Structure formats: structure tokens, C-alpha cells
Amino acid sequence: MKNIRWIVEKRGPSVGGMTTYVLAAVAGLLTGAGLIIAIGPQNVFVLRQGVARAHVVPVVLVCAVSDVVLIVAGVAGLGALVSAHPAVVTIAKVVGGIYVIVLGLMAARRCLRSSEAIVTNAGEANTVSRWAAVGMTLALTWLNPHVYLDTVLTMGAIANSHGNGKWAFAIGACVASLIWFAALGGGASRLAHFFESPRSWRILDAVVAVVMLAMGAMLIASV
Template identity: 40%
Template sequence: MQPFFTGLMITGGLIAAIGAQNAFVLKQGLLKQHIGLVVLLCWLCDVVLIALGIFGTAALLAGNPAASALLALAGSLFLLAYGAINAKRAWQGGGHLAVNTDAAAASSLKTATTTLALTLLNPHVYIDTVVLIGGAASSFNQTGKMLFLLGSLTASACWFVSIGFGARLLLPLFRRERVWQVLEGLIALMMFYLAWNLLQQALALLF
């Protein structure tokens, strides 16, 4: 089950970052407006992009251990940098999530369009899903990739359902700087651990 938990952790760590998409999901949850639609669309986007990353990247790297090793090494360095940023935020503080709930209700079509735009027009989402998550899964066999995908999609579903349907309970916590410091610190530790695993994979492929 290691691929499952690796997918669960790496996706959970990446998806929890403060961003416009998470703020929008929280806002819809607070307003109780089309939250089921928003959560479903966010998760379906992850299904498509993460599957593309895991299996598309694998197809490109098939039979090329050197390329697989380089991608794993790049992913390790990216995770180290990402973890360092989270560690700095955890140490310095200042993070919080502000959500404006005064906006008028939007139609389901407009809500769906906004959700897709916030998700698919963000270049970082492709780095996370197609490159980083896909690269992290590249060393697993076909069964391992399926377990990795299941872990990734489980993390995605749990996150969006939690912040969407649990928004009224979670927002007071997300507005507290100390909560974000703890969250950033946990993400940093997770990223460092995953970076070490990827580095080991890269070295094993190279040597």
C-alpha cells in the first residue's frame, strides 16, 4: 500500500496550499450556493489531470530510466524548495485565509465557469498534477500507479468535501494565523519526507 499512501500524502500536501480555488470553494460552502457542483468539478479536474500526469508521464518515460531518474530528481528538488517555503511561512507566520461572503448569488452556470477557470487557468495546477505527481508515480509498476492514483484522488476528494461542506466549521480556524503556521509546518515536513523518497528513487534508477 506504499504507493497509495505516497499519492495520498503528496497530493494532500500540494492541494492544501492557500489559493484562489480553495478560497472560492470555502466561499461557496459558507454561502451554501452550488457547493456540490463546485466540489464535484474541482475533483473531476483532478481526476483528469492527475491521471494524465501518472499515466501520460509514464508512457513518455517508458523504457528510459535516465529520463525517469532526472524527473524524479527534479521532483525531489521541487519538493525541497516547496517544503522550504512552507517551513519559512510556518516560522514567520502571517498566513491566513480571507473570504468575502457578501457577493450576490450566482447562477449554476456562472459558478461552474468560475470554478473551471480558477482551476484550469492556473499554470501551477499543471506543474503539480502532470509534472510533479506524475513524476512521483513514474517508478511504480502498473498496479502501483493505480494505487498511487487512488491515493491522490482520495486526498483530493477528502480536501474539497471538507472545505466545501465543512466551510462553516473550518473557516474560523483558517482565519487564525497559528492554525496556518501549524498547517504550513506539517506540509513542510511532508514535502521533505517525499523529497527524500524521490531522491532515493532517482539514485536507484541511475546506479
Template identity: 50%
Template sequence: MVTDFVIPVLTGLGAGLSLIVAIGAQNAFVLRQGLRTEHVAWVVTVCAVSDAVLIVAGVAGIGVLIQAAPGLLTVTRYAGAAFLLGYAALAARRVWNRQSMTTRAAGDRAGLGAVLATCLALTWLNPHVYLDTVILLGSIANSHPEPDRWLIGAGAVAGSVAWFTALGFGARLLSPLFARPIAWRLLDALIAVVMTVLAVTLLLGT
């Protein structure tokens, strides 16, 4: 029956969206790149593919291995906190930079390598990503029999692709709002606060 296929997919879609649609380091970065119209397709692809790999790993049962190796998450937590604090410092520095953030001069644009490195770090150095996608989504999927668990995983992957695509390419709709430098400064201030809070949360182990 069609419902035997649709219900598991919708379950995965809903679970996936509920976990990724939130203010976090990765989403803040995707939003900023979308507003700058800078390497958006690459950023969206990296985020979506990374999520897909982690979700598949969770459905395959690798989440059990991660739970059995808490030391790995501890190392990732401290490395991620250090990176987030560094990124927060860069965002805070941009807040006080007098140069307009709306400039599109070639020298003002970050290189693809730097953007991808930042995107990968914000994704793979965040322990919450493993807890949400590998362990939590993996647990939800593995509570169902074959082939439903893989349909749930497919739904979660579809939700991730849809979200990052909408966030990255839809950000340009806010371009009129960000035509003024003050709007960019407010965004960078928000990013600095979010990154700092996330880093402190990681350091406290919460």
C-alpha cells in the same frame, strides 16, 4: 500482500494532500462558496473531477508532453494572471460594498453558470495546477512500476476528493463567525490579497 496495495495508495494520498492543502485561488473560492452555501456540491464536484483528470493525465505520462511545450504554460500563465487580477478586483470591491454579505436573497446569489465558469477558470487557467498534478504527481507515480503508479494516482485522487468535500461542506461550521458583515469583508480582503499575490507570482514566472 495488503501492504503492496496500501503503501502506494497512502503515498499518493500524502503527496496529493501536501500539494492541494494550501491557501490558493481554488481553495479560497471553494471556501467562500461553502460559507455562502451556494452551489457547493457542483463546485466540489468540478474541483475533484478536474483534479482527477489532471492526475490521471500525469500518471499516463502527459506531463512529459507539457514539459516539451513550454509555450503552452506561458500562454496559460498570462491568461491565469489576468483572470486572477480581475477576480481580486471583484473581491476588493466587495470589501467596500455596504450591503451585508450574509444576505441570502435570490437576487443576491450568483447563478450556477457563473459559479461553474469561475471555478473552471480558477482551476484550468492556473499553471501551478499542471505543475503540481500533471508533472510533479505524474513524476512521483511514474518512478514506480506497474501497477503501483496507478495506485499512487488513485491515492492522490482520493485525497483531492476528501479535501474539497471537507472544505466545501465543512465551511458551514464557520457560519456563526461569518454572521457579521465585517467577517465577510475580512475574508474578501484576504481573497483579494491572495489572488493578487498569485497573479504577480505568475507574471514574474516564479
């Protein structure tokens, strides 16, 4: 018994430290999910690419890797740098807002097309080159000021509140991002058979247009 007690006492601190890291990782997973799972330009774009089965893997990878980079940057202290230079966020709001509005107008135009033209939406998505799809994904990700406010500032502040467990928090948040985008892109591709009719594409593009135009207007109005 004395030997067992000695082992427990000897390992107690390490077990407590491990628990701290696990709790921090779980907190990161839940926080990451809460901030990432929201209707926005990036998620809507991933959804549409998934439904069209067009370059889903590179689009998902760009989103996930970008999130990982931003989360790590926030935990490492980039949030403080962004806070010290608010002009960066202002520029991102204006440029990002204009870009998102343009995408919203393009979606609205697709929605108002004839039924014959709407049927070709999936085909048009596939005719876009892989690099063009990647470029649009990068723009929707890095020109979105909410990325810096939520992922960098908020996530960084919460992570650093966990002290030594901040990197465990970051790992949990990164895992949440990977799971979400993989599920969104892969799950959307399974809905492709529902979009064989022009009406389905019209509804999807209408939703895309409303979200994009609203988000773009909100970004510019917040300057």
C-alpha cells in the same frame, strides 16, 4: 505444518505485490494532500462558496473531478507532453494571472463597500447561477499553471517512480483530493453563522483579495 508452509510460500509473492500497491496508494494519498492543501485561488473560492452556502456541491465536484482527470493524465504521461511544449504553460500563466487579478479586484471592491452592502454578499453569491459558479471554478482550476506543474508534472513523475504501483498511487492521490474538497466545502458551510456580521465578510473578502492579487501578480511575473 508442511501444508501451511506451502500455502504461505505460494501466496508470498502476491502478498508482497499487494503490500507494494498499498504503500503506493498511501504515498499517493500523502503526496496529493501535500500538493492540494494550500492557500490558492481555487481553495479560496471553494471556501467562500461554502461560507455563502452557494452551489457548494457542483463547485466541489468540479474541483474533485478536475483533479482526478489531471492526476490520471499525469500518470498516463501528459507531463512529458507539457514539458515538451513550454509555451502552453506560459500562456496559462498570463491568462490565469489576469483572471485571478480581476477576481482579486472584485473581492477588494466588496471589502470596501458599506456595511449594508457587505451583508448582502452571501445573497449575491446565491444569485449567481449554478453554471456561472461552475464556469468560475473551471477557470480557476484549468487556467492555473500550478495545476499542470504540481498535479500533472510532479504527481506524474512521482507516480511513475512507483513502477507497477503507479495507478495505486494515482488512486491514493484522487482520494486525497475528494476528501479535501468535500471537507473544505462542507466545513466552510458550517461557519456560515460566523459571517452574519459585515465585519466578518469584510475580513474574508480582504483575505480573498490579498491571495488572489498576490497569486495573479506572481503568475505574470514568472513569465
